[in-house]
Amino acid sequence: MKTQRCAVCGGGIRIYHDHEVGDDVFCDECEREFRLLSLNPVRLEALEVCDDYYFEEDEY
Numbered sequence: 114m115k116t117q118r119c120a121v122c123g124g125g126i127r128i129y130h131d132h133e134v135g136d137d138v139f140c141d142e143c144e145r146e147f148r149l150l151s152l153n154p155v156r157l158e159a160l161e162v163c164d165d166y167y168f169e170e171d172e173y
């Protein structure tokens with residue numbers, strides 16, 4: 114397991130071995146959601162908390 118630093122609050126985001134690129138992970142401290150862009154090195158993209166986000170369905 115790796116721990117990534119949250120860009121928002123500095124808390125820990127736990128990334129497990131069975132996580133894959135495109136998975137969503139959560140900050141332990143502020144519970145903000147991030148998408149896993151890359152595993153080696155770990156890169157995260159903060160997801161906006163917005164209902165409109167889920168209109169994009171072509172990532173399946």
Ligand SMILES: [Zn+2]
Pocket residue numbers: 119120121122123124140141142143144145
């Ligand atoms: Zn956080």
